[in-house]
Amino acid sequence: NAGVMQNPRHLVRRRGQEARLRCSPMKGHSHVYWYRQLPEEGLKFMVYLQKENIIDESGMPKERFSAEFPKEGPSILRIQQVVRGDSAAYFCASSMDRGRSDNEQFFGPGTRLTVL
Amino acid sequence: DAKTTQPTSMDCAEGRAANLPCNHSTISGNEYVYWYRQIHSQGPQYIIHGLKNNETNEMASLIITEDRKSSTLILPHATLRDTAVYYCIVRVNSGGSNYKLTFGKGTLLTVNP
Numbered sequence: 404n405a406g407v408m409q410n411p412r413h414l415v416r417r418r419g420q421e422a423r424l425r426c427s428p429m430k431g432h433s434h435v436y437w438y439r440q441l442p443e444e445g446l447k448f449m450v451y452l453q454k455e456n457i458i459d460e461s462g463m464p465k466e467r468f469s470a471e472f473p474k475e476g477p478s479i480l481r482i483q484q485v486v487r488g489d490s491a492a493y494f495c496a497s498s499m500d501r502g503r504s505d506n507e508q509f510f511g512p513g514t515r516l517t518v519l
Numbered sequence: 520d521a522k523t524t525q526p527t528s529m530d531c532a533e534g535r536a537a538n539l540p541c542n543h544s545t546i547s548g549n550e551y552v553y554w555y556r557q558i559h560s561q562g563p564q565y566i567i568h569g570l571k572n573n574e575t576n577e578m579a580s581l582i583i584t585e586d587r588k589s590s591t592l593i594l595p596h597a598t599l600r601d602t603a604v605y606y607c608i609v610r611v612n613s614g615g616s617n618y619k620l621t622f623g624k625g626t627l628l629t630v631n632p
Contacts, residue, residue, distance in 0.1 A: 407562070434618070436618065436620075438620075438622075444624075445606070445622035445623050445624055445625065446563065446620070446622040447622075448619040448620065448621070451618055451619075459618075459619075462619075494562050494563070496562075496563075496620075498618075507553075507565040507568070508565070508618075508620060509565065510562030510563045510564065511562050512561055512562050513560075513561070513562050
Protein backbone atom coordinates (compact mmCIF):
# COMPACT_ATOMS: atom_id res chain seq x y z
CA ASN A 404 0.00 0.00 0.00
CA ALA A 405 1.89 3.01 -1.27
CA GLY A 406 2.06 6.05 0.95
CA VAL A 407 1.61 9.65 -0.02
CA MET A 408 3.76 10.42 -3.03
CA GLN A 409 5.17 13.77 -3.95
CA ASN A 410 7.17 14.83 -6.95
CA PRO A 411 9.55 16.17 -7.69
CA ARG A 412 11.52 15.65 -4.49
CA HIS A 413 13.78 18.55 -5.33
CA LEU A 414 12.97 21.49 -7.56
CA VAL A 415 15.21 24.39 -8.53
CA ARG A 416 13.73 27.48 -10.11
CA ARG A 417 15.02 30.92 -10.98
CA ARG A 418 13.23 33.99 -9.75
CA GLY A 419 10.16 34.69 -11.85
CA GLN A 420 9.61 31.11 -13.00
CA GLU A 421 6.70 28.89 -12.08
CA ALA A 422 6.86 25.93 -9.72
CA ARG A 423 4.43 23.01 -9.84
CA LEU A 424 4.40 20.54 -7.00
CA ARG A 425 2.42 17.32 -7.23
CA CYS A 426 0.90 15.14 -4.56
CA SER A 427 -0.79 11.77 -4.91
CA PRO A 428 -2.68 10.85 -1.73
CA MET A 429 -2.77 7.40 -0.23
CA LYS A 430 -5.19 4.98 -1.82
CA GLY A 431 -8.66 5.55 -0.49
CA HIS A 432 -7.89 9.03 0.83
CA SER A 433 -9.95 11.90 -0.53
CA HIS A 434 -8.65 14.71 1.67
CA VAL A 435 -5.38 16.51 0.91
CA TYR A 436 -3.51 19.12 2.93
CA TRP A 437 -0.49 21.20 1.99
CA TYR A 438 2.01 22.50 4.53
CA ARG A 439 5.11 24.63 4.14
CA GLN A 440 8.25 24.41 6.25
CA LEU A 441 10.63 27.32 6.03
CA PRO A 442 14.24 26.71 7.09
CA GLU A 443 14.59 26.19 10.86
CA GLU A 444 10.83 26.49 11.41
CA GLY A 445 7.89 24.17 12.04
CA LEU A 446 5.34 23.22 9.41
CA LYS A 447 2.62 25.74 8.67
CA PHE A 448 -0.77 24.82 7.23
CA MET A 449 -1.48 26.23 3.78
CA VAL A 450 -4.57 24.67 2.24
CA TYR A 451 -7.06 21.82 2.61
CA LEU A 452 -8.73 20.29 -0.42
CA GLN A 453 -11.16 17.56 -1.25
CA LYS A 454 -11.77 16.30 -4.76
CA GLU A 455 -12.54 19.33 -6.94
CA ASN A 456 -13.06 21.57 -3.91
CA ILE A 457 -10.93 23.93 -1.88
CA ILE A 458 -12.19 23.69 1.68
CA ASP A 459 -9.80 26.04 3.46
CA GLU A 460 -7.03 28.11 1.91
CA SER A 461 -6.53 30.43 4.87
CA GLY A 462 -2.83 29.59 5.09
CA MET A 463 -2.06 30.35 1.47
CA PRO A 464 -0.38 33.62 0.50
CA LYS A 465 -2.93 35.78 -1.27
CA GLU A 466 -0.93 36.14 -4.45
CA ARG A 467 1.00 33.79 -6.71
CA PHE A 468 -0.06 30.61 -4.88
CA SER A 469 -2.87 28.31 -5.96
CA ALA A 470 -3.88 24.72 -5.35
CA GLU A 471 -6.18 22.22 -6.95
CA PHE A 472 -7.25 18.62 -6.51
CA PRO A 473 -8.99 17.52 -9.71
CA LYS A 474 -11.35 14.62 -10.03
CA GLU A 475 -8.64 12.63 -11.74
CA GLY A 476 -4.95 12.95 -11.03
CA PRO A 477 -2.82 14.37 -8.27
CA SER A 478 -3.22 17.51 -6.26
CA ILE A 479 -1.14 20.39 -7.60
CA LEU A 480 0.37 23.29 -5.65
CA ARG A 481 1.33 26.00 -8.10
CA ILE A 482 3.58 28.95 -7.34
CA GLN A 483 3.82 31.61 -9.99
CA GLN A 484 6.70 34.07 -10.36
CA VAL A 485 8.70 32.47 -7.56
CA VAL A 486 10.86 34.61 -5.28
CA ARG A 487 13.74 33.60 -3.00
CA GLY A 488 11.45 33.66 0.01
CA ASP A 489 9.47 30.76 -1.48
CA SER A 490 12.44 28.45 -0.91
CA ALA A 491 11.15 25.87 1.53
CA ALA A 492 10.05 22.28 1.94
CA TYR A 493 6.46 21.72 0.88
CA PHE A 494 4.70 18.75 2.41
CA CYS A 495 1.48 17.16 1.36
CA ALA A 496 -0.64 15.03 3.69
CA SER A 497 -3.76 12.99 3.11
CA SER A 498 -6.48 11.48 5.23
CA MET A 499 -9.55 9.36 4.79
CA ASP A 500 -11.85 11.77 6.49
CA ARG A 501 -11.76 14.87 8.60
CA GLY A 502 -13.13 15.56 11.98
CA ARG A 503 -12.78 12.16 13.55
CA SER A 504 -10.51 11.63 16.51
CA ASP A 505 -8.77 8.70 14.85
CA ASN A 506 -8.27 10.47 11.57
CA GLU A 507 -4.55 10.94 11.34
CA GLN A 508 -2.88 12.68 8.44
CA PHE A 509 -0.21 10.79 6.56
CA PHE A 510 2.56 12.90 5.13
CA GLY A 511 4.56 12.59 1.96
CA PRO A 512 8.34 12.99 1.76
CA GLY A 513 8.06 16.62 0.66
CA THR A 514 9.31 18.71 -2.22
CA ARG A 515 12.28 20.92 -1.51
CA LEU A 516 12.02 24.07 -3.58
CA THR A 517 15.10 26.19 -4.08
CA VAL A 518 14.75 29.55 -5.80
CA LEU A 519 17.96 30.94 -7.22
CA ASP B 520 -6.05 24.98 19.62
CA ALA B 521 -4.18 24.96 22.91
CA LYS B 522 -0.54 25.92 22.94
CA THR B 523 2.08 23.34 23.84
CA THR B 524 5.50 23.70 25.43
CA GLN B 525 8.30 21.20 24.83
CA PRO B 526 12.00 21.18 25.67
CA THR B 527 14.17 22.20 22.76
CA SER B 528 16.35 19.12 22.85
CA MET B 529 16.98 15.88 24.70
CA ASP B 530 19.53 13.09 24.59
CA CYS B 531 18.98 9.41 25.17
CA ALA B 532 21.24 6.37 25.17
CA GLU B 533 20.49 3.66 22.65
CA GLY B 534 18.39 0.89 24.15
CA ARG B 535 17.10 3.07 26.96
CA ALA B 536 13.63 4.52 27.27
CA ALA B 537 13.16 8.03 25.92
CA ASN B 538 10.63 10.13 27.83
CA LEU B 539 9.55 13.27 26.02
CA PRO B 540 7.46 15.73 28.04
CA CYS B 541 4.86 18.17 26.78
CA ASN B 542 2.94 20.85 28.68
CA HIS B 543 -0.50 21.86 27.49
CA SER B 544 -1.95 23.61 30.52
CA THR B 545 -4.70 25.37 28.54
CA ILE B 546 -6.05 22.23 26.89
CA SER B 547 -9.82 22.07 26.55
CA GLY B 548 -12.01 19.12 27.40
CA ASN B 549 -12.58 18.19 23.77
CA GLU B 550 -8.97 18.46 22.65
CA TYR B 551 -6.83 15.44 21.92
CA VAL B 552 -3.07 15.18 22.35
CA TYR B 553 -1.25 14.08 19.19
CA TRP B 554 2.40 13.22 18.69
CA TYR B 555 4.23 13.35 15.38
CA ARG B 556 7.92 13.08 14.61
CA GLN B 557 10.04 14.29 11.74
CA ILE B 558 13.22 12.51 10.87
CA HIS B 559 15.70 14.72 9.08
CA SER B 560 14.67 15.53 5.48
CA GLN B 561 11.48 13.48 5.71
CA GLY B 562 7.82 14.26 6.18
CA PRO B 563 6.22 14.14 9.64
CA GLN B 564 5.14 10.73 10.83
CA TYR B 565 2.14 10.12 13.06
CA ILE B 566 3.03 8.32 16.30
CA ILE B 567 0.10 8.23 18.68
CA HIS B 568 -2.77 10.26 20.10
CA GLY B 569 -5.06 10.21 23.13
CA LEU B 570 -7.74 12.07 25.04
CA LYS B 571 -7.37 11.23 28.70
CA ASN B 572 -6.52 7.55 29.01
CA ASN B 573 -3.01 6.27 28.53
CA GLU B 574 -2.44 4.82 25.09
CA THR B 575 0.05 2.34 23.68
CA ASN B 576 0.80 1.16 20.18
CA GLU B 577 3.66 -0.55 18.43
CA MET B 578 5.69 2.64 18.33
CA ALA B 579 5.22 4.30 21.69
CA SER B 580 3.19 4.90 24.82
CA LEU B 581 1.40 8.10 25.72
CA ILE B 582 0.89 9.00 29.35
CA ILE B 583 -1.54 11.86 30.02
CA THR B 584 -1.79 13.31 33.54
CA GLU B 585 -5.12 13.17 35.30
CA ASP B 586 -5.65 16.91 34.95
CA ARG B 587 -4.61 16.63 31.27
CA LYS B 588 -2.29 19.61 31.59
CA SER B 589 0.74 17.61 30.51
CA SER B 590 1.72 14.38 28.81
CA THR B 591 4.76 12.22 28.17
CA LEU B 592 5.63 10.27 25.06
CA ILE B 593 7.63 7.16 25.87
CA LEU B 594 9.78 5.29 23.38
CA PRO B 595 10.52 2.14 25.41
CA HIS B 596 13.77 1.10 23.71
CA ALA B 597 15.19 3.97 21.71
CA THR B 598 17.28 3.18 18.64
CA LEU B 599 19.49 5.41 16.53
CA ARG B 600 16.69 5.62 13.96
CA ASP B 601 14.49 7.34 16.55
CA THR B 602 16.65 10.47 16.32
CA ALA B 603 14.16 13.07 15.13
CA VAL B 604 12.20 16.17 16.05
CA TYR B 605 9.13 15.19 18.08
CA TYR B 606 6.05 17.40 17.95
CA CYS B 607 3.29 17.48 20.55
CA ILE B 608 0.07 18.90 19.13
CA VAL B 609 -3.34 19.39 20.70
CA ARG B 610 -6.45 19.72 18.61
CA VAL B 611 -10.18 19.33 18.90
CA ASN B 612 -11.88 16.05 18.13
CA SER B 613 -14.15 17.33 15.40
CA GLY B 614 -15.64 20.38 13.85
CA GLY B 615 -14.20 23.76 13.06
CA SER B 616 -10.75 23.67 11.56
CA ASN B 617 -9.51 20.69 13.52
CA TYR B 618 -7.72 19.40 10.44
CA LYS B 619 -5.09 22.13 10.79
CA LEU B 620 -2.10 20.62 12.49
CA THR B 621 -0.13 23.36 14.23
CA PHE B 622 3.51 22.37 14.55
CA GLY B 623 5.68 24.22 17.03
CA LYS B 624 9.43 23.83 17.25
CA GLY B 625 9.22 20.40 18.89
CA THR B 626 11.92 18.50 20.76
CA LEU B 627 15.02 17.31 18.97
CA LEU B 628 15.69 13.86 20.40
CA THR B 629 19.20 12.58 19.77
CA VAL B 630 19.76 8.90 20.47
CA ASN B 631 23.43 8.22 21.16
CA PRO B 632 25.21 4.88 20.67
